Amino acid sequence: MASTTPAEWCQAFCVVSSVILFSMQVLPENARKALFAYGARRPAHTQHGPNSQAPGHKAEAKADSLLVLTSYAQVPHSWFVHFYIVSVSWSIFWGWQYISKGSIMRAMAEIQHRSAVEDQSPEVALSATLVTWLLMSSQGARRLFECLFVAKPGSSPMSAFHWALAVVYYTVVGISVWIRGSGAILKSWESPQPIEFTPQIIIGAAIFGFAGAQQNNCHRYLAGLKKYTLPSEGWFQYLVCPHYTFECLVYVGLAIAAAPPGAFFNRSVLYVLLFVVTNLSLTAHGTKKWYAEKFGADKLVGKWAIIPFVF
Ligand SMILES: NC(=O)c1ccc[n+]([C@@H]2O[C@H](COP(=O)([O-])OP(=O)(O)OC[C@H]3O[C@@H](n4cnc5c(N)ncnc54)[C@H](OP(=O)(O)O)[C@@H]3O)[C@@H](O)[C@H]2O)c1
Structure with missing residues (x-):
């Protein structure tokens, strides 16, 4: 445990969370909905407010005791805004740590760099590290803006478990985007390092920009x-x-923009991607089922849930 690097801690979080989310699929449908479904996909009789008083909901609620139990541990879907406040706060914190040569970043970077030297694993260049940190900051800021000024205010819920998991997740992402550039960060504190925009950074940033605009x-x-x-x-x-x-x-x-020299992807960001794909694929699957129940399965024929030609 003592020799575990910050990058390995972050990767462990992503793997363990993905495995937990995935293995929860063996639970009965109601238990899964109780723990994970949010927004309109969450069964109405577990929602407080006007919906919970609808006829028939009381009887259903008795039958689904786990759903009812978790209905007391739920928060509004609009609390998604907290995730982006956390994300932006961590981006500001790590930016401030970098500019001020802060002791927390130094301690983590030294552990990470020592391990990279021992394992002879390539480290991310300064330009790629800073660009990725900037891109992640802009993602957090855009999502915060969307939550505050674009999304319509709704009253649908999500489970407190989901909320807590996401708060930790955005903390982990804040570290994952720079941690494999630890060597370059430490070096740049000793002497100025060249800033160069490699094709890899440009391609990664272009994919990021396109995806962000479409989202x-x-x-x-x-x-x-x-x-x-x-x-x-x-x-x-x-x-x-x-x-x-x-x-x-x-x-x-x-993951492309933050790749170390000689690699296509940044390993830490790939682990984050693993968690994102697992989490969102399961939610997209639930959404597709919910739409099929509500609007008819025929309306969904030919539509992929989330990954074209795959899922
Ligand atoms: N990085 C991650 O692990 C992660 C995890 C989760 C989400 N996200 C991102 O966060 C963003 C929001 O995710 P989400 O899960 O909250 O999306 P969502 O459930 O689709 O909801 C997004 C917004 O659209 C509304 N909405 C959804 N479906 C609707 C429909 N059929 N008709 C009318 N309004 C509808 C929701 O209203 P209500 O509030 O009333 O439900 C909510 O305001 C996504 O882009 C997602 O990629 C990222």
């Missing part, structure tokens, strides 16, 4: 819907949850 379009479209309907315009013609697809692509862009 923003999806969020604007969802926010413009008058009521819960089957989204069917733009990317929603082909995918049930294109905003999730573009979230995954955002992290593909980051």
